[in-house]
Amino acid sequence: MTSPRPEKDRHLVERYRRKAARYDADWARYTVGTLRRSLEHFTWRGDERVLDIGCGTGEVERLLLPLLPDLHFAALDLSTDMLEIARAKFSTRFALRWLRGHAQHLPFADAAFDVVLNLNAFHYFDEPVETLREFRRVLAPGGTCILTDWCTDRWRFRAIDLGMRVFDPAHHRIHRSKALRSAFEAAGFEGVRLETYGVGWFWGMATVSGRAPLSSELAPRARAALDGSTSSPRRRSMPRGGAVQST
Ligand SMILES: C[S@@+](CC[C@H](N)C(=O)[O-])C[C@H]1O[C@@H](n2cnc3c(N)ncnc32)[C@H](O)[C@@H]1O
Numbered sequence: 001m002t003s004p005r006p007e008k009d010r011h012l013v014e015r016y017r018r019k020a021a022r023y024d025a026d027w028a029r030y031t032v033g034t035l036r037r038s039l040e041h042f043t044w045r046g047d048e049r050v051l052d053i054g055c056g057t058g059e060v061e062r063l064l065l066p067l068l069p070d071l072h073f074a075a076l077d078l079s080t081d082m083l084e085i086a087r088a089k090f091s092t093r094f095a096l097r098w099l100r101g102h103a104q105h106l107p108f109a110d111a112a113f114d115v116v117l118n119l120n121a122f123h124y125f126d127e128p129v130e131t132l133r134e135f136r137r138v139l140a141p142g143g144t145c146i147l148t149d150w151c152t153d154r155w156r157f158r159a160i161d162l163g164m165r166v167f168d169p170a171h172h173r174i175h176r177s178k179a180l181r182s183a184f185e186a187a188g189f190e191g192v193r194l195e196t197y198g199v200g201w202f203w204g205m206a207t208v209s210g211r212a213p214l215s216s217e218l219a220p221r222a223r224a225a226l227d228g229s230t231s232s233p234r235r236r237s238m239p240r241g242g243a244v245q246s247t
Pocket of ligand 1 (some may be wrong): 014031035043053054055056057058059060077078079082101102103104118119120121124125196
Protein backbone atom coordinates (compact mmCIF):
# COMPACT_ATOMS: atom_id res chain seq x y z
CA MET A 1 0.00 0.00 0.00
CA THR A 2 1.38 3.40 -1.00
CA SER A 3 1.77 5.87 1.86
CA PRO A 4 -0.79 8.71 2.04
CA ARG A 5 0.03 11.98 0.27
CA PRO A 6 0.38 14.56 3.04
CA GLU A 7 -0.17 17.59 0.78
CA LYS A 8 -3.39 16.15 -0.64
CA ASP A 9 -4.57 15.19 2.84
CA ARG A 10 -3.87 18.71 4.11
CA HIS A 11 -6.15 20.16 1.42
CA LEU A 12 -8.88 17.73 2.36
CA VAL A 13 -8.63 18.46 6.08
CA GLU A 14 -8.67 22.20 5.42
CA ARG A 15 -11.73 21.83 3.12
CA TYR A 16 -13.74 19.99 5.77
CA ARG A 17 -12.53 22.36 8.50
CA ARG A 18 -14.36 25.10 6.59
CA LYS A 19 -17.40 23.00 5.68
CA ALA A 20 -18.03 20.97 8.85
CA ALA A 21 -20.35 23.35 10.71
CA ARG A 22 -22.70 23.75 7.73
CA TYR A 23 -22.27 20.32 6.15
CA ASP A 24 -25.51 18.76 7.38
CA ALA A 25 -27.63 21.77 6.49
CA ASP A 26 -26.10 22.11 3.02
CA TRP A 27 -26.22 18.41 2.08
CA ALA A 28 -29.25 17.05 3.99
CA ARG A 29 -31.41 15.87 1.08
CA TYR A 30 -28.50 14.45 -0.90
CA THR A 31 -27.06 12.68 2.13
CA VAL A 32 -30.29 11.03 3.27
CA GLY A 33 -31.10 10.01 -0.34
CA THR A 34 -27.75 8.34 -0.94
CA LEU A 35 -27.41 6.75 2.49
CA ARG A 36 -30.84 5.14 2.41
CA ARG A 37 -30.17 3.60 -1.01
CA SER A 38 -26.81 2.32 0.27
CA LEU A 39 -28.28 0.71 3.37
CA GLU A 40 -30.80 -1.21 1.28
CA HIS A 41 -27.87 -3.19 -0.17
CA PHE A 42 -27.64 -5.29 2.97
CA THR A 43 -30.11 -7.37 4.99
CA TRP A 44 -29.39 -6.35 8.55
CA ARG A 45 -29.49 -8.81 11.45
CA GLY A 46 -28.92 -5.99 13.91
CA ASP A 47 -25.78 -6.98 15.82
CA GLU A 48 -23.12 -6.58 13.11
CA ARG A 49 -19.72 -4.99 13.64
CA VAL A 50 -19.74 -2.08 11.20
CA LEU A 51 -16.87 0.11 10.02
CA ASP A 52 -17.82 3.43 8.37
CA ILE A 53 -14.82 4.78 6.41
CA GLY A 54 -15.02 8.52 5.69
CA CYS A 55 -17.88 8.83 8.19
CA GLY A 56 -18.07 12.64 7.97
CA THR A 57 -20.69 14.04 10.33
CA GLY A 58 -22.02 10.62 11.32
CA GLU A 59 -25.24 10.72 9.32
CA VAL A 60 -25.35 7.01 8.53
CA GLU A 61 -24.93 6.26 12.23
CA ARG A 62 -27.77 8.70 12.98
CA LEU A 63 -30.02 6.86 10.52
CA LEU A 64 -29.14 3.32 11.52
CA LEU A 65 -28.57 3.25 15.26
CA PRO A 66 -32.07 4.28 16.40
CA LEU A 67 -33.42 1.39 14.26
CA LEU A 68 -30.70 -1.14 15.13
CA PRO A 69 -29.29 -0.11 18.53
CA ASP A 70 -27.21 -3.29 18.97
CA LEU A 71 -24.89 -2.57 16.07
CA HIS A 72 -21.23 -2.07 17.00
CA PHE A 73 -19.89 0.88 15.03
CA ALA A 74 -16.38 2.13 14.37
CA ALA A 75 -16.42 5.36 12.37
CA LEU A 76 -13.23 6.76 10.86
CA ASP A 77 -12.44 10.05 9.13
CA LEU A 78 -9.41 12.16 8.34
CA SER A 79 -11.14 15.38 9.44
CA THR A 80 -11.33 16.04 13.19
CA ASP A 81 -13.81 18.87 12.47
CA MET A 82 -16.26 16.46 10.83
CA LEU A 83 -15.69 13.94 13.64
CA GLU A 84 -16.50 16.58 16.27
CA ILE A 85 -19.87 17.31 14.65
CA ALA A 86 -20.56 13.58 14.49
CA ARG A 87 -19.59 12.91 18.11
CA ALA A 88 -21.89 15.65 19.39
CA LYS A 89 -24.96 13.94 17.89
CA PHE A 90 -24.82 10.79 20.01
CA SER A 91 -25.44 9.76 23.56
CA THR A 92 -23.26 7.07 25.11
CA ARG A 93 -25.98 4.41 24.89
CA PHE A 94 -24.65 3.11 21.56
CA ALA A 95 -21.52 1.00 20.93
CA LEU A 96 -19.85 3.63 18.79
CA ARG A 97 -16.17 4.61 18.42
CA TRP A 98 -15.00 7.68 16.47
CA LEU A 99 -11.45 7.56 15.13
CA ARG A 100 -9.25 9.87 13.17
CA GLY A 101 -7.51 7.83 10.48
CA HIS A 102 -6.77 7.27 6.84
CA ALA A 103 -8.95 5.12 4.59
CA GLN A 104 -5.95 3.55 2.91
CA HIS A 105 -4.24 2.53 6.17
CA LEU A 106 -6.96 1.23 8.44
CA PRO A 107 -5.92 0.88 12.10
CA PHE A 108 -7.76 -2.42 12.56
CA ALA A 109 -6.90 -6.10 12.66
CA ASP A 110 -7.74 -8.40 9.77
CA ALA A 111 -11.32 -9.68 9.70
CA ALA A 112 -12.50 -7.31 12.45
CA PHE A 113 -15.84 -6.29 10.85
CA ASP A 114 -18.97 -7.78 9.31
CA VAL A 115 -19.85 -4.72 7.23
CA VAL A 116 -17.68 -1.96 5.77
CA LEU A 117 -19.37 1.22 4.53
CA ASN A 118 -17.72 3.82 2.32
CA LEU A 119 -20.24 6.47 1.42
CA ASN A 120 -19.72 9.56 -0.70
CA ALA A 121 -15.93 9.61 -0.35
CA PHE A 122 -14.38 7.23 -2.88
CA HIS A 123 -13.59 9.96 -5.44
CA TYR A 124 -10.92 11.21 -3.00
CA PHE A 125 -8.99 7.94 -2.90
CA ASP A 126 -5.92 7.18 -5.00
CA GLU A 127 -5.38 3.58 -6.00
CA PRO A 128 -8.96 2.34 -5.96
CA VAL A 129 -8.17 -1.38 -6.15
CA GLU A 130 -5.51 -1.22 -3.41
CA THR A 131 -7.91 0.78 -1.25
CA LEU A 132 -10.67 -1.79 -1.76
CA ARG A 133 -8.21 -4.56 -0.85
CA GLU A 134 -7.57 -2.71 2.40
CA PHE A 135 -11.35 -2.60 3.03
CA ARG A 136 -11.54 -6.33 2.28
CA ARG A 137 -8.68 -7.06 4.68
CA VAL A 138 -10.68 -5.81 7.68
CA LEU A 139 -13.82 -7.77 6.70
CA ALA A 140 -14.53 -11.16 8.20
CA PRO A 141 -14.97 -13.96 5.61
CA GLY A 142 -18.41 -13.48 4.07
CA GLY A 143 -18.59 -9.86 5.32
CA THR A 144 -20.06 -7.17 3.07
CA CYS A 145 -18.58 -3.94 1.70
CA ILE A 146 -20.98 -1.25 0.47
CA LEU A 147 -19.62 1.72 -1.48
CA THR A 148 -21.63 4.66 -2.79
CA ASP A 149 -20.25 7.53 -4.82
CA TRP A 150 -20.91 9.79 -7.79
CA CYS A 151 -20.27 8.14 -11.15
CA THR A 152 -19.41 9.49 -14.59
CA ASP A 153 -22.12 7.55 -16.41
CA ARG A 154 -23.90 10.89 -16.86
CA TRP A 155 -21.97 13.31 -19.10
CA ARG A 156 -22.20 16.17 -16.62
CA PHE A 157 -20.17 14.18 -14.09
CA ARG A 158 -17.45 13.64 -16.68
CA ALA A 159 -17.22 17.44 -16.94
CA ILE A 160 -17.31 17.83 -13.14
CA ASP A 161 -14.57 15.23 -12.79
CA LEU A 162 -12.32 17.01 -15.29
CA GLY A 163 -12.86 20.34 -13.52
CA MET A 164 -12.13 18.83 -10.11
CA ARG A 165 -8.98 17.14 -11.35
CA VAL A 166 -7.68 20.49 -12.51
CA PHE A 167 -8.83 22.72 -9.66
CA ASP A 168 -9.24 20.49 -6.59
CA PRO A 169 -5.96 19.17 -5.13
CA ALA A 170 -7.83 16.78 -2.80
CA HIS A 171 -9.72 15.09 -5.64
CA HIS A 172 -8.58 11.85 -7.28
CA ARG A 173 -11.31 10.90 -9.78
CA ILE A 174 -14.96 10.06 -10.26
CA HIS A 175 -15.31 6.59 -11.80
CA ARG A 176 -17.73 5.04 -14.25
CA SER A 177 -20.08 2.65 -12.48
CA LYS A 178 -18.68 -0.31 -14.44
CA ALA A 179 -15.15 0.63 -13.37
CA LEU A 180 -16.30 0.54 -9.73
CA ARG A 181 -17.71 -2.94 -10.25
CA SER A 182 -14.45 -4.07 -11.92
CA ALA A 183 -12.41 -2.59 -9.06
CA PHE A 184 -14.48 -4.62 -6.56
CA GLU A 185 -13.85 -7.78 -8.56
CA ALA A 186 -10.13 -7.01 -8.94
CA ALA A 187 -9.91 -6.47 -5.17
CA GLY A 188 -11.27 -10.00 -4.65
CA PHE A 189 -14.88 -9.36 -3.67
CA GLU A 190 -17.52 -11.93 -4.58
CA GLY A 191 -21.20 -11.56 -5.47
CA VAL A 192 -20.61 -7.98 -6.65
CA ARG A 193 -23.81 -6.01 -7.16
CA LEU A 194 -24.05 -2.62 -8.88
CA GLU A 195 -26.97 -0.20 -8.80
CA THR A 196 -27.03 3.19 -10.54
CA TYR A 197 -29.64 5.83 -9.76
CA GLY A 198 -30.28 9.54 -9.52
CA VAL A 199 -30.78 11.62 -6.41
CA GLY A 200 -32.92 14.57 -7.42
CA TRP A 201 -32.44 15.63 -11.04
CA PHE A 202 -28.71 16.34 -10.67
CA TRP A 203 -26.79 13.65 -8.86
CA GLY A 204 -25.76 10.50 -10.75
CA MET A 205 -24.93 7.83 -8.20
CA ALA A 206 -23.59 4.29 -8.08
CA THR A 207 -23.80 1.87 -5.16
CA VAL A 208 -21.63 -1.25 -5.36
CA SER A 209 -21.57 -4.05 -2.83
CA GLY A 210 -19.62 -7.28 -2.56
CA ARG A 211 -18.69 -10.00 -0.09
CA ALA A 212 -15.26 -10.90 1.22
CA PRO A 213 -14.55 -14.49 0.15
CA LEU A 214 -14.97 -17.33 2.59
CA SER A 215 -11.81 -19.30 3.28
CA SER A 216 -11.75 -22.43 1.11
CA GLU A 217 -12.15 -25.09 3.81
CA LEU A 218 -14.99 -23.23 5.52
CA ALA A 219 -16.65 -22.24 2.31
CA PRO A 220 -19.34 -24.88 1.77
CA ARG A 221 -20.64 -24.86 5.38
CA ALA A 222 -20.38 -21.11 5.87
CA ARG A 223 -21.94 -20.40 2.48
CA ALA A 224 -24.91 -22.58 3.42
CA ALA A 225 -25.17 -20.75 6.77
CA LEU A 226 -25.02 -17.37 5.03
CA ASP A 227 -27.68 -18.36 2.52
CA GLY A 228 -29.83 -19.66 5.36
CA SER A 229 -29.39 -16.54 7.48
CA THR A 230 -30.32 -14.12 4.68
CA SER A 231 -33.74 -15.74 4.50
CA SER A 232 -34.10 -15.86 8.30
CA PRO A 233 -36.88 -13.69 9.73
CA ARG A 234 -34.35 -12.23 12.22
CA ARG A 235 -32.60 -10.33 9.43
CA ARG A 236 -34.05 -6.95 8.58
CA SER A 237 -34.07 -4.81 5.48
CA MET A 238 -33.75 -1.08 5.82
CA PRO A 239 -37.37 0.11 5.85
CA ARG A 240 -38.29 2.67 3.22
CA GLY A 241 -39.63 5.83 4.87
CA GLY A 242 -40.49 5.61 8.56
CA ALA A 243 -37.88 6.55 11.08
CA VAL A 244 -35.36 8.03 8.65
CA GLN A 245 -35.30 11.82 9.05
CA SER A 246 -33.33 14.60 7.46
CA THR A 247 -31.63 17.20 9.57
C1 LIG B 1 -18.54 14.03 1.30
S1 LIG B 1 -18.09 13.56 2.93
C2 LIG B 1 -19.17 12.15 3.18
C3 LIG B 1 -19.39 11.84 4.63
C4 LIG B 1 -20.35 10.67 4.91
N1 LIG B 1 -19.79 9.40 4.51
C5 LIG B 1 -21.69 10.92 4.28
O1 LIG B 1 -22.02 10.25 3.29
O2 LIG B 1 -22.41 11.80 4.79
C6 LIG B 1 -16.52 12.77 2.65
C7 LIG B 1 -15.77 12.45 3.92
O3 LIG B 1 -14.69 11.59 3.59
C8 LIG B 1 -13.58 11.95 4.39
N2 LIG B 1 -12.35 11.46 3.74
C9 LIG B 1 -11.89 11.79 2.51
N3 LIG B 1 -10.72 11.16 2.27
C10 LIG B 1 -10.45 10.41 3.37
C11 LIG B 1 -9.40 9.51 3.72
N4 LIG B 1 -8.38 9.27 2.89
N5 LIG B 1 -9.46 8.89 4.91
C12 LIG B 1 -10.49 9.12 5.76
N6 LIG B 1 -11.51 9.96 5.50
C13 LIG B 1 -11.49 10.59 4.31
C14 LIG B 1 -13.68 13.47 4.46
O4 LIG B 1 -12.93 14.00 5.53
C15 LIG B 1 -15.19 13.67 4.59
O5 LIG B 1 -15.59 13.73 5.95
